[in-house]
Amino acid sequence: MTALDTFLFVAFPYVAVITFVVGVIYRWKWKGFTVTSLSSQFLEGKMLFWGTIPFHIGILVVFLGHLVAFMLPQATLAWNSQPLRLIILEGTAFVFGLTVLIGLAALMYRRFTNARIRAVTTPMDIGIEMLLLAQVILGCWIALGYRWGSSWFAADLSPYLWSLVKFSPEAGAVFALPWVIKLHIVGAFALVFMVPFTRLAHVIVAPFNYLVRPYQQVIWNWDRKAIRDPSTAWSAARPKAN
Amino acid sequence: MDVRSQISMVFHLDKCIGCHTCSVACKNIWTDRKGAEYMWWNNVETKPGTGYPGKWEDQDIYKGGWEKDGDGIRLKGAGKPKSLTNIFHNPHMPVIDDYYEPFTFKYLDLIESSAGDDQPTARPISMITGEPMDIKMGPNWDDDLSGSPDYARNDPNFKNLTDAEQEAMFELERMAFFYLPRICNHCLNPACVASCPSGAIYKRGEDGVVLINQDVCRGWRMCVTACPYKKTYYNWNTGKSEKCILCYPRIEAGLAPACMHSCVGRIRYLGVMLYDADQIEAVASADEADVVQRQMDMILDPFDPEVIAAAKTNGVADSTIDSAQNSPTYKFVKIWNMALPLHPEFRTLPMLFYVPPLLPVVATVSEADHSERGGELHDIAKHWPDSWLYDTTTKELFGTIDDSRFPLEYMASLFSAGDTVAVADRLKKLMAVRLHRRLVTVGDVAKETVDAALADTNLTPLLADDIYYLTSLAKFDDRFVIPAAHREQAIEMIEFTGDVKGNTGFGFKVGSATRGA
């Protein structure tokens, strides 16, 4: 089992993250036409609302929660040192986990039952939503069955993840975990691995730049001023907006 | 003064015969693809009618365009921060049923069905699902259906008309309609550009064409909401939005866009106008009553030496300035003041202008006895010996504009944000030119009437002849004045020729090592 464990918890995370980084950059830079949210609201809007809103809000909160426990394990443990605060944290996390589950279930129901949505569904869409579904179910199961996740995540998994970041992997603590949790960890890296190849690529292009750019954009083929400036005659730079 | 050049358009609605040739020409070139079948970058609507997508003009439904916000303006249904909070689900997004579900027919059934008692039929099938479907809508479903309860009577432009006025419009004897061909207006203050969270939509500096970069669009669909003319479309197959590109590959090569080239009624004109980009924000934020006039004012006189000098410092090519001076659109819009933008109250500063139609208004309904007038008419004129329902005698015509079959409020709702005087001015000009030409060719109008009409509209017989020429006789090169400069610069719109500038002349497309490019 250790060979498999080593592969899954030491090698695979690196494979996943490298694939993610290289794949995402490649797709964003050279296959820009394929990077899109692939929205299906145009074909069906009402049912989508009840799926996509709980799903996205839930998943972003849950993702942020994992991120905090990973980045700030000491703060998380300190917060959890009082039972009431622990219960609040775990309760909230579980509610958002359920929100994701409900939203995803609605999304998948819609994908399978609506003829128009079926027409724009690829096998890869189904695959990735199955993977997400498994991941969310495992997550909720862990929240109920292996208490208290936020504490042992901060105590055991955060050091494991940091050891990966520091290129001195210490996965011993993970090898000893129950299989449910192991599956959840593998699922997480599988999702990371899949981002460049699936519709999940939309996650990396969330348009925050919109907040800081001017409303109107004018793009010139030539920088009108630079092209008339003798000092830049040999080096006319391609102008950006405005 | 920041002088820029804009390819602008004029559609002369009196001449549109509603043949849809323009739409088909566009469809054949650009949108005959999966995911784009339902898109009609050029479409032709019957007015009064609800149009495509249904009731697109009603921004209470679609939340398109800009609205006033204190001294400034804001996007009605998109923009920061709305675009981000609505990003997972856009509550103001039209769906395919607002347009129509694209369909084809199972033609093979006609020849491949096995023998039976009944004739085989070609059933309609959805081009999305491939399943049989009932056709409920099409892109020009309300063609010629003036007066129909579902279409004409739901026209959003009736909101300022009383019920009695509407009923009067739809009396069988008075019923009228006209066609409204629409493409993207390539606006100066485009709502689509402003709404795009990815920054994929931009206006080209050189000619003002508004484009969506397909590599950068991420399918957030805010532009579909924001364009009040519903001229950006979401491709449900590629997950990207698309819009009219004004046939820029043709324009760059000096050709007219396909819709304009093919226009059967020759209603379309295309030419350059110079404008002052510094004024865009102020004009777009002006009081509703002033928007039209201020938009006209920001269009600059291409003969003014100051404007020419400012244009040159801004890098506007001489050939572009030359085109601006010969521009048919500049004549219609600025010199003759005969054209108006569609729905200026949306504040996008559209650069497609319409000469409002006179045709539905000319005839009045009366039971006049014209028999005694027969002798006045020229030999070639049609003689009506009896009483005739429609009074088309020229004596009456000029006075009827304010009291026409189409209430001026209706036209004003379309073309001037409710300003009936602006519409009446344009219609009177059209009428004056007609009267003048009637005098020249038929001679059955009193010269005093014609003179009065011309004087009233600030026209001279010479000017009226110019208008007549550009309206009725204009050749291809009169209707489309496209700056030649784009021809030799066209390569630069696609490739960055500066990469090899100063290089070797060997035709390599790579930078040299020293420049590190």
Ligand code: HEM
């Ligand atoms: C970062 C912020 C995110 C934004 C702005 C975003 C935006 C969107 C949008 C606009 C859609 C299309 C909805 C439609 O059909 O109209 C979508 C779909 C989807 N998103 Fe996201 N998303 C984000 C994060 C995520 C994350 C973190 C995940 C999961 C790991 C995710 C998974 C999905 C899935 C599976 C769909 C397809 C839903 C379906 O139609 O069945 N998204 N997203």
Ligand code: SF4
């Ligand atoms: S008409 Fe619509 S799509 Fe065209 S430039 Fe104006 S806002 Fe954009």
Ligand code: SF4
């Ligand atoms: S081709 Fe010309 S005349 Fe025919 S519908 Fe189009 S705009 Fe009107």
